[in-house]
Amino acid sequence: MSFGLLFKNILNKNELKGVPRVGRVQAFSYATDLSSSTRKTQPVDESAKAIRHLQFTKRLPFEKGLQIQEKFAKAQLDIKELHAKIRRRLIKLREENVNTTINDSEKQVINSILSMKPNPIILTFEFDPTYTGGKRIKKTMTQEQIARFESFVPSRVISDVMPKFVQVERGGQVTYHGPGQMVAYIIMDLKSFHNFPARFFVSGLEESVIRTLKYLKIDDGRQLLNIDGKLTGETGVWTVDEKKIASLGINVRRSVTSHGVSINVNPDLSYMTNFEMCGLPDVLPTSIEEQRPDVSINVQNVAVKFVNELAKTLGVSTVERMQLDDINLEV
Template sequence: MMMLKRQILQKPLILRSFRREISTSTPDSTNQVPPPPSPPSPLTSESCTKFAPLKESAKTLRHLRFTVPYDYHEAHKIQTEFVSAFLDFKKMASKIDRSNRELASKGLESNDYEKKIVQAILENKPPPTVLSFEFKPIFTAGQREKKRLSGEDIAKLKNTGYDFVQTDRGGEITFHNPGQLVVYPIIDLRDFKNLTVKCFVSLIEDTVIKMLSKHNIHAKKTENTGVWIDENTKISSIGLQVRRAVTFHGVSLNVRNEIPKIEDAGFVFCGLPGKTQTTMKELGTDITISQAAREFVRELATNLGVEKVETIELDSLALHTDDPDRVQ
């Protein structure tokens, strides 16, 4: 199973209609007006400095861009497989470290051949990976909603024409639909200097803000998580989960999608009464999801201190595993 996970991360299996592209992140040369500074939310109030990869494997950001609207449940299986691969590798690395410490406590050590084998294994760590999707219509609920939503509530949400799923991410109720970019960054925070969970959330917000500024859309942080155009208008939602320092789930950005009338079901976006959402298209910028995904990932790489981005475009990814929902 570990070999399967490694193969998926180093060369995804059964890619249909895929194209690979490698680029380097360079400073943008256009004269864009920088966005005004905004106060950090309580979640991201930690002082965050510049980040940089600490390991060779973290110096390339791999971007898997799914080019057709995807089923949320299938995307979740793909994400789960990648996260499991990261966690399996970390578990193996921990066992190796523990074994070396046990040998040292007895005054012993591995021979040169064994050391080379172990080093080769550890250098084959999966690179930081970003999955980007455009989902078919669905409402998703974060952990805060698990005990609050009744069967009647879920039925009301489904009556709007959207599917519904309970997730293990942070946050409350949000939506996904065609025209919205969804990005899942699967990153081991410990592979980067100074990158804590709070700083990573802040980094994601900064990535969206900088990307939007290049289209002369001035967005900001507020006391609420996510990215906002003003105090009452949201354009990007963030709901992350972290396990053993590995991030999953992620961020959505309204690019050119319709905003569903969630209030018809008796709910409010992200549990915030009086707030609404907008899109890049409504604000005068009409770009494709593919363009938005590439711009986001390039900006994310820059913020992480990563110079190399490898992009693979595909319309599907088949996983050969009997346990697609396993994350340990």
Template structure:
């Protein structure tokens, strides 16, 4: 599968500091119902030893970002299905022919195919104003409710485009995506990492957000952003004044993840106060801008730091970053 890329800069390969080399790394044991906030994993497949970060620097329609994500997710799933078919076929042949042998040339071809796996990919976006509905409200949304979302007028800039409503296949209920918000979609095979079920993946995303808000360098690069954030019984990341600064919603199919996390950098928060966030009455949103009004920060700064922090959480020492304006999916 090929994609036509409108590239803004050339591929940038970053070696992350503070990530141990993979040789001799200790294997941690996780319980699927208990993922400590500071526990990390590491790659067990060669393909997972580098993360590819596609950083979209121009604001895009939400549907375009969703389509890009689905293309990469499909590529991961197609390779996974190909591997499964090969293994099933080999098992069947061995069962039918007990004395069957595979010559060296055939074995090399099979091994080469089985070793072909896409790298983990993180897509980061800034979207046009969009309300999205998760699977929990898919059957309950009425046309009247959708029309209400799409007719909302923001308080900061009433001339901005009206938001759209889009139904998606992630978990959760209503979420807003729009200008001033960093959205990261993470597409990776959880089986490529050591003992890393979906529950631990969610914890890893939350940890990465918290580290981003705490450690992102601002100003002259010597001062940390130093926003203290925390977890609650609800999914997402919250500031110490109990306001939500980041939302999470993931989808996992045959251990391949999609969707991910959004961090409020400097959005018009009125978009998020127009509905009941997370299905919880009284929950209020906040942003980096509200927490640190003295700091000038943009979505792209947060995108780079978040992906680097996620790589550390995953035990990955290399991030390959490409900046894009758009992507031609018809090529």
């Protein structure tokens, strides 16, 4: 079998199914300032030199957000598997056929495939009220506990949708996502960045949240939000009054990340006092609204600032931002 036919067969068997078709969007390009000391790594692949931020501007069901995330994560994983299969076949064929040669046309096809890689994607959402269970409570959560979550009535009525409970494949225990909260899912290959294992990635997320809370511009850009965030021995970001303002939970498959971070902007905090946050009985939630009741900040302001700060952390100079109401997952 020729190399050309070999790779044609690989491509036919491994086509990237499920990459979403995007409908109406508004697109922006943003250049980040990499002169600061916030950078923790830098791209080693050409594809990682620009981040694509899909900013969902209307509230969505949590399950829809998971489906969107999985489509993009699968695209990253499919490409990695395709590259690995090509390399394995090349090694095997060279071992079996010592005198095998590749012509220029076939070499160009191989190089094109191996250079093909999706950009890092950050999806930002505001969800309907949803309690999610992480891997640590997957086997212990009872139907009675789930029923209590799904029948909870908040103290401040800001949603006509009853909460749901959804089991997810991230780290951690129970967390909450809902109106007034910015949720960011980061889908990227950690190996596309220099010396950036998962523990550095988590640290980078936390520091990006802290800078977002500190340096988000308010009052038409004349002032800064100036909320001081801090780290503790637990994952996430706290305020100086020992309340939790941001939660983190990630999943890593073959170095490809998913899930990410949530920042409380102006949610009904009673949703979060309904359970034991982080498995710690004394943890109380807070929000930007509670910390700075004198300013008006919305989820979309926070989403833009967080993504720009994370780009600086990753040493990425360009953010390509697309604003969407929704996305069509049919293929």
